[in-house]
Amino acid sequence: MTYLQGFASTLRRMTGERRAIVDTPAGAPSPLQPVDLTDDASVSEVLDLAVRVGEVTLAAGTGAIDTANQVQFIASTYGLSRCDVDVTYNSIVISAYRGPTLPPASTMRIVHYRSMDFTRLADVDALARKIRLEVPTPAVALAELKEVTRAPHPYNRWIATLAWAGMAAAISVLLGGGVLVAVVSFLSTMVIDRVGRVLNRAGLPFFFQQVVGGFIASAPAVTLYNFQEQLGISISPSQVIAAGVTVLLSGLSLVGSVQDAITGAPITAAARFFELLMMTGGIIAGVATTLRLAALLGAELPVMSNVAPPDLAQVPTKVVAGAFAALFYALACYAERRGLTAAFAGGFAGALVFLIAQQVGFGPVLSSAIAATVVGFAGGLMARRALIPPLIVAVAGITPLLPGLSVYRGLFALLNDQTLLGLSALLAAVGTGGALAGGVTLGEWGARTLRRPRIVERTESLRRPIMRLGRTDSVRSKRPVKSRRRSAARWK
Numbered sequence: 001m002t003y004l005q006g007f008a009s010t011l012r013r014m015t016g017e018r019r020a021i022v023d024t025p026a027g028a029p030s031p032l033q034p035v036d037l038t039d040d041a042s043v044s045e046v047l048d049l050a051v052r053v054g055e056v057t058l059a060a061g062t063g064a065i066d067t068a069n070q071v072q073f074i075a076s077t078y079g080l081s082r083c084d085v086d087v088t089y090n091s092i093v094i095s096a097y098r099g100p101t102l103p104p105a106s107t108m109r110i111v112h113y114r115s116m117d118f119t120r121l122a123d124v125d126a127l128a129r130k131i132r133l134e135v136p137t138p139a140v141a142l143a144e145l146k147e148v149t150r151a152p153h154p155y156n157r158w159i160a161t162l163a164w165a166g167m168a169a170a171i172s173v174l175l176g177g178g179v180l181v182a183v184v185s186f187l188s189t190m191v192i193d194r195v196g197r198v199l200n201r202a203g204l205p206f207f208f209q210q211v212v213g214g215f216i217a218s219a220p221a222v223t224l225y226n227f228q229e230q231l232g233i234s235i236s237p238s239q240v241i242a243a244g245v246t247v248l249l250s251g252l253s254l255v256g257s258v259q260d261a262i263t264g265a266p267i268t269a270a271a272r273f274f275e276l277l278m279m280t281g282g283i284i285a286g287v288a289t290t291l292r293l294a295a296l297l298g299a300e301l302p303v304m305s306n307v308a309p310p311d312l313a314q315v316p317t318k319v320v321a322g323a324f325a326a327l328f329y330a331l332a333c334y335a336e337r338r339g340l341t342a343a344f345a346g347g348f349a350g351a352l353v354f355l356i357a358q359q360v361g362f363g364p365v366l367s368s369a370i371a372a373t374v375v376g377f378a379g380g381l382m383a384r385r386a387l388i389p390p391l392i393v394a395v396a397g398i399t400p401l402l403p404g405l406s407v408y409r410g411l412f413a414l415l416n417d418q419t420l421l422g423l424s425a426l427l428a429a430v431g432t433g434g435a436l437a438g439g440v441t442l443g444e445w446g447a448r449t450l451r452r453p454r455i456v457e458r459t460e461s462l463r464r465p466i467m468r469l470g471r472t473d474s475v476r477s478k479r480p481v482k483s484r485r486r487s488a489a490r491w492k
Contacts, residue, residue: 369438
């Protein structure tokens with residue numbers, strides 16, 4: 001009984017007081033200090049705050065429905081309970097009904113950028129939690145939001161470059177590569193990141209940046225393979241190329257596109273999915289260009305064969321490699337220490353479940369779906385304890401499982417007149433990507449269902465107590481709700 005009571009207590013703590021964006025409800029509690037609906041300036045201020053919060057969450061890859069719920073919750077907290085929110089691809093429109101005698105107030109925001117800045121996302125999540133608990137004035141909340149969005153990254157840009165490179169090396173080990181494969185993957189990914197940064201500054205469209213990235217990811221592997229006898233080395237080019245392709249795929253909004261399709265935002269899902277296909281096509285074009293040039297120069301590549309499930313002796317190494325791949329991805333996206341720990345745990349759980357499922361006999365698609373479901377569920381639970389958005393754990397946790405090897409296998413087969421095999425591999429890659437995103441969505445839904453209902457009561461202050469099973473718990477966070485962003489100067 002003692003062990004059962006301890007387990008129950010742990011589960012209550014994991015699903016208890018603290019909430020992050022994963023627990024954002026569709027409606028807000030009755031505001032303690034509602035905004036004056038007849039004051040146009042005050043209403044516009046609330047709408048501007050709500051839509052700017054939505055801008056950050058949407059830019060970070062959050063689904064359209066979750067973004068709309070977050071925007072509506074912020075507006076409802078200040079008394080604008082009857083709001084219509086529409087999120088379509090990169091635009092957010094909100095319209096507030098103020099009564100039969102007043103005209104509705106509306107505003108619109110266009111998201112012109114995509115930024116996987118996990119620190120900024122976590123800080124905005126903390127601000128939303130502060131608004132939920134303390135209801136600061138819209139002016140104060142808007143000033144804090146501007147401070148968050150204008151703050152520099154917590155790490156130097158070279159830290160992110162090294163993290164991308166470390167992620168590629170970890171993924172190459174997860175695919176069965178040795179030390180040489182990891183080193184080559186590390187160096188080639190460093191070049192991809194620095195060249196991509198230069199091209200981005202020059203304003204080159206992202207599609208062509210992906211083409212260049214695919215070319216750089218495959219050229220060193222092809223060159224080393226054809227000179228391995230002279231150099232006295234042995235290298236598998238498919239593992240190096242697959243690691244580079246996985247890194248390039250990790251920056252695309254796979255989870256958001258499929259999540260939008262599942263949760264009822266088909267227009268946004270179609271737009272995001274088409275963008276995803278175009279960017280993936282850029283990667284394929286870059287790799288194909290390298291392979292075709294190598295063929296014209298007389299270079300050869302080994303014939304691709306089916307990859308057997310790893311031996312039991314290899315499972316611990318690959319699980320650790322998957323965990324470090326998720327950790328490095330979170331670091332490359334500027335996550336802070338709490339987010340890094342959660343990402344490591346998510347990557348560890350995802351890789352472990354995936355490899356066990358393969359050992360049992362499940363195929364790669366079903367194994368990916370099971371692992372992603374576990375990652376999404378764990379991300380929702382850890383979000384409450386670490387006070388971070390669950391998107392950090394979900395995206396980082398499934399990143400090591402992205403089908404980079406399947407994409408390369410399919411492309412290689414198509415270029416060698418193996419049409420059926422190539423199309424099968426590419427369809428398997430699409431199925432794996434959909435399984436990962438769908439599994440994450442199902443896991444996050446499961447985490448939401450564990451949230452117990454809360455009863456809000458009016459108090460003398462702006463703090464909201466929670467009535468739960470006959471006892472009242474203050475929802476005051478034990479950690480200060482303020483920006484955790486550090487100055488970039490300490491990293492220089």
